[in-house]
Amino acid sequence: xxxxxxxxxxxxxxxAPKILLAKPAVVSQAAKYxxxxxxSSPFLNLFSDxxxxxxxxxxxFLTDNTDFTVVGVIGPPASGKSTIMNHIYxxxxxxxxxxxxxxxLETQSLAKHCTLGIEPRITSxxxxxxxxxxxxxxxxxxxxxxxxxxxxxxxxxxxxxxxxLAHEFMSIQLxxxxxxxxHIVLVVSEGVHDxxxxxxMATVDLLKHSLPDPSSLSLSHPQSSNLGSDKExxxxxxxxxxxYMACPVxxxxxxxxxxxxxxxxxxxxxxxxxxFCSTSFNKQKSTSLDGGxxxxxxxxxxxxxxxxxxxxxxxxxxxxxxLWKLRDQVLSMSGPSFSRTVSExxxxxxSGHFKIQAYSEDR
Numbered sequence: 001x002x003x004x005x006x007x008x009x010x011x012x013x014x015x016a017p018k019i020l021l022a023k024p025a026v027v028s029q030a031a032k033y034x035x036x037x038x039x040s041s042p043f044l045n046l047f048s049d050x051x052x053x054x055x056x057x058x059x060x061f062l063t064d065n066t067d068f069t070v071v072g073v074i075g076p077p078a079s080g081k082s083t084i085m086n087h088i089y090x091x092x093x094x095x096x097x098x099x100x101x102x103x104x105l106e107t108q109s110l111a112k113h114c115t116l117g118i119e120p121r122i123t124s125x126x127x128x129x130x131x132x133x134x135x136x137x138x139x140x141x142x143x144x145x146x147x148x149x150x151x152x153x154x155x156x157x158x159x160x161x162x163x164x165l166a167h168e169f170m171s172i173q174l175x176x177x178x179x180x181x182x183h184i185v186l187v188v189s190e191g192v193h194d195x196x197x198x199x200x201m202a203t204v205d206l207l208k209h210s211l212p213d214p215s216s217l218s219l220s221h222p223q224s225s226n227l228g229s230d231k232e233x234x235x236x237x238x239x240x241x242x243x244y245m246a247c248p249v250x251x252x253x254x255x256x257x258x259x260x261x262x263x264x265x266x267x268x269x270x271x272x273x274x275x276f277c278s279t280s281f282n283k284q285k286s287t288s289l290d291g292g293x294x295x296x297x298x299x300x301x302x303x304x305x306x307x308x309x310x311x312x313x314x315x316x317x318x319x320x321x322x323l324w325k326l327r328d329q330v331l332s333m334s335g336p337s338f339s340r341t342v343s344e345x346x347x348x349x350x351s352g353h354f355k356i357q358a359y360s361e362d363r
Contacts, residue, residue: 046130047117053352058120062344068126070347071330072118072178072246075188075197077134078103080253080303082115084186085131087323088330089123100131118174127331128344130182135171136196144170175204181214181351182246183335189252192259192268192302198275201248205279213244214350215338245280247335251326253303260304260316269300299333301326 046053071088073081082100089099099121101114119131133140144152144163151166161169178185179201189197250272276282276298303326306319317325342350 045117045119055348055352059345059348061122062128062348063126064343064345065126066341066343068128068344068347069184069335070128070130070182071184071186072130072132072182073186073188074132074135074175074178074200075186075251076190076194077137077139079134079188079190080251081134081186081188082131084188084251084253084303084323084326085121085129087327088127089121089129090327099129122344126344128347130178132174132178135174135200140170141167171200172203172207175200176207176211177351179204179208179246179248180211180244181347184330184333185246185248186330187248187250189250190254192252192255192264194252195275197250198272201281202276202279205245205276205281208243208245208280210243213338214347214353215340215342216350243280244336244339247299247333248281249299249301249326249330249333251301251303255302255304257304257316260302262316265300265302268302269297272300273297299329301329 046055046058071085073085075081082098082102085100086098086102100119103114115131115133117133121129121131123129141163144167146152146163149163150160151163153166153170154160175185187197187201189195252268273282281298282296301322302317303322304316304319338347
């Protein structure tokens with residue numbers, strides 16, 4: 001891919017490390033496997049403890065390359081988000097540690113979550129992966145509530161909000177941000193009967209209108225750090241033009257075998273497209289047989305429970321086959337284009353400015 005020639009040659013000389021960013025918890029293992037650079041901070045995160053966007057930790061790993069793809073993921077706890085991102089990263093070689101931590105039995109027994117804020121990684125193919133903390137998460141809620149019921153995290157410029165309200169806002173904010181700065185967003189639900197993520201993304205669509213992508217000319221201006229107040233930023237962004245919306249890929253995981261019948265999947269896909277028929281997610285067009293232009297169906301994937309693959313006589317697609325099918329589809333997608341060409345570094349810097357706009361003036 002463009003912009004990676006010199007970097008690839010350098011990586012091959014260092015035993016081709018796959019993981020460009022690693023957590024300190026695996027530093028000793030990273031050294032053991034010659035994994036390359038590791039972060040010295042508690043975790044690589046695009047948000048500070050106060051939920052402010054910051055770029056200093058991740059920016060050194062980005063380049064001036066303009067041929068890159070941003071893939072984000074959002075979903076409830078233990079739904080398989082990090083596992084899916086690890087497969088997209090292709091961290092399956094013997095002895096290779098996964099770039100994103102997945103829940104252990106200990107974590108599950110303590111009702112904790114692994115991912116905090118947004119944790120980024122970038123592959124040698126210049127695919128930027130954004131793993132996110134779970135939405136609708138009791139452990140996230142427990143971490144942000146004070147004894148008086150208020151939130152420890154300030155949102156929308158307010159000094160304090162009730163923790164339950166702030167928790168709900170954070171989920172919506174996360175969806176709006178990913179839809180604004182990613183090319184592709186994986187929307188993960190557990191099972192086929194949970195439509196909470198469908199409702200969340202419908203809310204994201206309502207709040208996303210009039211917000212452009214992070215390559216907008218206003219944000220990419222060399223003096224963008226001096227744009228002024230949040231309201232001035234909003235006014236200048238709205239002058240740019242048409243809005244931007246990432247391409248969603250809906251994924252339902254941990255399906256029981258009785259929910260894996262192809263006929264049932266057809267019904268779910270029909271329901272999904274009817275649910276989002278009047279939203280921005282359905283604005284892409286496809287050419288029909290009669291020459292007309294119809295909305296392209298939304299992407300929907302089904303991942304069975306891992307244990308289902310071990311049952312003798314299973315007649316439906318296996319867990320591992322489904323994961324690789326999803327990975328191949330995501331890697332073959334281009335997603336919508338930003339309004340102008342930007343480098344990886346410009347994308348990250350502009351995304352930080354966009355976060356101020358998207359979260360301060362949405363409501």
